[in-house]
Amino acid sequence: MEDKALLRLLQKDAERGLEAALDQYGRLVKTIVSRVLYQFPQDAEECVSDVFLKLWKDRRRLHGAPVRAWLIVTARNAAIDRWRKLSRNMDVELPDDCAAAYTAPTEKIGDLIDSMQPPDREIFIRKYYFLETSAEIAAAMGRTTDDINQRLSRGRRRLRDQLTKGGATLYAQESVQGNR
Numbered sequence: 001m002e003d004k005a006l007l008r009l010l011q012k013d014a015e016r017g018l019e020a021a022l023d024q025y026g027r028l029v030k031t032i033v034s035r036v037l038y039q040f041p042q043d044a045e046e047c048v049s050d051v052f053l054k055l056w057k058d059r060r061r062l063h064g065a066p067v068r069a070w071l072i073v074t075a076r077n078a079a080i081d082r083w084r085k086l087s088r089n090m091d092v093e094l095p096d097d098c099a100a101a102y103t104a105p106t107e108k109i110g111d112l113i114d115s116m117q118p119p120d121r122e123i124f125i126r127k128y129y130f131l132e133t134s135a136e137i138a139a140a141m142g143r144t145t146d147d148i149n150q151r152l153s154r155g156r157r158r159l160r161d162q163l164t165k166g167g168a169t170l171y172a173q174e175s176v177q178g179n180r
Contacts, residue, residue, distance in 0.1 A: 036079035069114035
C-alpha cells in the first residue's frame with residue numbers, strides 16, 4: 001500500500017490503518033529500534049509500540065508526509081530517547097553516529113532522504129537508520145565498499161548543502177566553528 005493510501009486509511013478508519021501500518025512497516029521500525037536498544041530488548045518492544053501509538057495520535061497532522069520516512073525518523077528518535085532514559089544510571093555510551101544524527105533537524109532530513117534516488121536512499125537508510133556497516137551494505141547491494149562510502153560522502157554533502165540552504169544550522173558545524 002502506498003503512503004498516501006495508508007494515510008487516508010489511517011484518517012478514515014484508524015484501527016484498520018494502524019493494522020496496515022504495522023503490517024507494512026512493523027519489521028522496519030523494530031529493526032531500527034532494536035539497533036539502538038539492543039541491550040534492552042523488552043524496552044525495544046515497548047518503544048516500537050510507542051512509535052505506532054504516536055503514528056495513530058499524529059495521523060491527522062501528517063497531511064501527505066511520507067509515512068515510511070516519518071516512521072524511520074520517529075523510531076530512531078524514540079529509541080535514542082528511551083536509550084538515554086535507561087542509561088542515565090548506567091555506564092553506557094550512545095554510539096557516535098546515533099548522537100550526531102539526533103541533534104540535526106530530523107524531520108527535514110527524513111524528507112530529504114526520502115527524496116533521494118533509490119540506490120542512495122537505500123544506502124543512507126541502511127547506514128544511518130539500520131546502523132549497518134559499509135561492508136554490510138556493499139554485500140547486500142552487490143556494490144563495493146568504496147562505492148558505498150563515496151555515495152555516502154556525496155549524499156552527506158548534498159544533505160548539508162540543502163539543510164544550510166534552508167536555514168538550518170547543524171550542531172556539528174556550530175561545534176567546529178566554535179572551536180576555531
